[in-house]
Amino acid sequence: MNEQKNVGFQDIRDEVLNRIQTRIWPQGSLLPTELELAAEFGCARATVNRALRELADQGIVTRKRKGGTRVVTTPVKQARLPIAVVRQTIEDMNAEYRYALVSRTLIDCPAWLQAKLGLPEGTQILHLRCMHHADNRPFQYEERWINTAAVPHVMDEDFLSTGPNEWLLAEVPFSNAEIAFSAIPATGPLQDFLSVPPGTPLFQLERTTWFRNTPVTFVRMTFHQGYQMRTTY
Amino acid sequence: MNEQKNVGFQDIRDEVLNRIQTRIWPQGSLLPTELELAAEFGCARATVNRALRELADQGIVTRKRKGGTRVVTTPVKQARLPIAVVRQTIEDMNAEYRYALVSRTLIDCPAWLQAKLGLPEGTQILHLRCMHHADNRPFQYEERWINTAAVPHVMDEDFLSTGPNEWLLAEVPFSNAEIAFSAIPATGPLQDFLSVPPGTPLFQLERTTWFRNTPVTFVRMTFHQGYQMRTTY
DNA sequence: AAGTGGTCTAGACCACAAG
DNA sequence: TTGTGGTCTAGACCACTTG
Structure with a gap:
């Protein structure tokens, strides 16, 4: 019956990361808008927004109003280092x-x-x-x-x-x-x-x-x- | 005329952090539920959720379904260190x-x-x-x-x-x-x-x-x- | 069994920046 | 001026966990 689960923001995040890693969306390129992605994945814009926001937090993409979402050109890795007592x-x-x-x-x-x-x-x-x-x-x-x-x-x-x-x-x-x-x-x-x-x-x-x-x-x-x-x- | 701006998730995040820092909500204590906070701040639950989620990401609180939101007892600082070329x-x-x-x-x-x-x-x-x-x-x-x-x-x-x-x-x-x-x-x-x-x-x-x-x-x-x-x- | 957070939706308005 | 992301809302359903 090919039942499809609803896509979650994690699915979208992972899929977008995949496309970036496999150069479908190369460094420096412009991603589709949130509305376009929402249409493609069949979900609400808020869901796409959360997915892309996480990628932006990780430094994978940068986002600007009106400018859209872009794959960063020179990724600056952020090591998270937990410092305990x-x-x-x-x-x-x-x-x-x-x-x-x-x-x-x-x-x-x-x-x-x-x-x-x-x-x-x-x-x-x-x-x-x-x-x-x-x-x-x-x-x-x-x-x-x-x-x-x-x-x-x-x-x-x-x-x-x-x-x-x-x-x-x-x-x-x-x-x-x-x-x-x-x-x-x-x-x-x-x-x-x-x-x-x-x-x-x-x-x-x-x-x-x-x-x-x-x-x-x-x-x-x-x-x-x-x-x-x-x-x- | 005492016009009030709508509170944003950042206001809520900061206010909650304030209460934690000033021991209104001491380490280990249980915070009000999202619904209660939403009522207090006069906003939607989703807004409170985003605020508390950010604090959880920073390691300030821990959250569990049914268990509620708790101030962590021994904060483990996370240094973010950017490693460039x-x-x-x-x-x-x-x-x-x-x-x-x-x-x-x-x-x-x-x-x-x-x-x-x-x-x-x-x-x-x-x-x-x-x-x-x-x-x-x-x-x-x-x-x-x-x-x-x-x-x-x-x-x-x-x-x-x-x-x-x-x-x-x-x-x-x-x-x-x-x-x-x-x-x-x-x-x-x-x-x-x-x-x-x-x-x-x-x-x-x-x-x-x-x-x-x-x-x-x-x-x-x-x-x-x-x-x-x-x-x- | 019930209470809490986790997430999604559909819609709305706003803020910023590019043209 | 207009298109894009940023955020909020009101409601809904679900998943986990505690009692």
């Missing part, structure tokens, strides 16, 4: 997580940090240094500066049993951040904490976090030798 | 891009690559080594292995004037990939090509690319000393 990362490896506070000091904001965060002079900063272990082997060294003006009762926390990462995530969730990855040589305390010879290449993640335009914290996380950060397109 | 990266810095082919060899697939890509034995691989310069200073060293079975007429390309990255992007656009970042020490040819002393920490990106489940290429890109990869939440 260290505890989570370690537990996902089926390893035992251990946290240790190295130091906790209240300081005047150093000039470099003041410039980086755009803070007024004389701001009080809580400076923390911590270690995260996986199965009793050093996993990550964390050095963190917290703007006490942004989260005043951070002063009540001793951070002896919980890392500042988890505390802040619970306290100031859903913030914005800027990240930078780089490779740096092991020097000074890093050698000791991560148990590596001086100069060892280490993977480092720096992150600045804001909550509603107020700078909250800057953190530098340095990983053990050989650490890889992975993800998928 | 090297030429683009360099030109965006207002620097002059220069490309040079170092070597081009046809080889039998080495065992490690065969395992990594899941290729049959005896596959022919095109092995390329290239340099990318910014303002005549070494920027990135690229070592690449291309599965000739996946893109046969790669053999017609000499890659003297165009890098394999750009060629593949034009030839096999919209593929899938797996990426790994790490920090490695400069050894062997890297020292020479990137003009650094042995052991210098370098930022490295490895990527495996598939096109419709066929492995196409594996590439190892090593950046100049001090390179940082940046992005925003």
Whole structure:
């Protein structure tokens, strides 16, 4: 009886992607309008709209009013990389997580940090240094500066049993951040904490976090030798 | 006259995010149903649906049929990091891009690559080594292995004037990939090509690319000393 | 069994940009 | 000016999941 299921937006999305991948609609070309596609697939325009909007979100096509929908010429891949709390990362490896506070000091904001965060002079900063272990082997060294003006009762926390990462995530969730990855040589305390010879290449993640335009914290996380950060397109 | 504009899905998305950020709806709590929110905001359920769907895509809430919409307890941030072609990266810095082919060899697939890509034995691989310069200073060293079975007429390309990255992007656009970042020490040819002393920490990106489940290429890109990869939440 | 989100529809109006 | 996507609506049916 050749019964046809109704096409869903996913079917349309996939079919359009197919035609782009197989060069039926080559890079830079103009796609049919939403109305034309709706007619072809026998569905409402809203359904086509949702399909094409998803492709636009993925950077496969660009859309302009009156200009129509075009296949992008130079696709810029967007890697989505999930950044979880260290505890989570370690537990996902089926390893035992251990946290240790190295130091906790209240300081005047150093000039470099003041410039980086755009803070007024004389701001009080809580400076923390911590270690995260996986199965009793050093996993990550964390050095963190917290703007006490942004989260005043951070002063009540001793951070002896919980890392500042988890505390802040619970306290100031859903913030914005800027990240930078780089490779740096092991020097000074890093050698000791991560148990590596001086100069060892280490993977480092720096992150600045804001909550509603107020700078909250800057953190530098340095990983053990050989650490890889992975993800998928 | 207190004229009210109709609320859009963005207004609702932002307002819901506000209530989550200000703990009106704390982590782990249950949000009102779509119908209830639609009534509150005076709009159609579809509008609320779109707003909440976007928050779910961002990992702020989770949604389940019959279960309702819940604020996530441990937000996992998703950094979106755009990965452009090297030429683009360099030109965006207002620097002059220069490309040079170092070597081009046809080889039998080495065992490690065969395992990594899941290729049959005896596959022919095109092995390329290239340099990318910014303002005549070494920027990135690229070592690449291309599965000739996946893109046969790669053999017609000499890659003297165009890098394999750009060629593949034009030839096999919209593929899938797996990426790994790490920090490695400069050894062997890297020292020479990137003009650094042995052991210098370098930022490295490895990527495996598939096109419709066929492995196409594996590439190892090593950046100049001090390179940082940046992005925003 | 019932409640919630997931999706589709047919129609409408609007905003932007190309001519 | 006009054609295209952007969005909203009111209603409908379905799918999943919890009780």
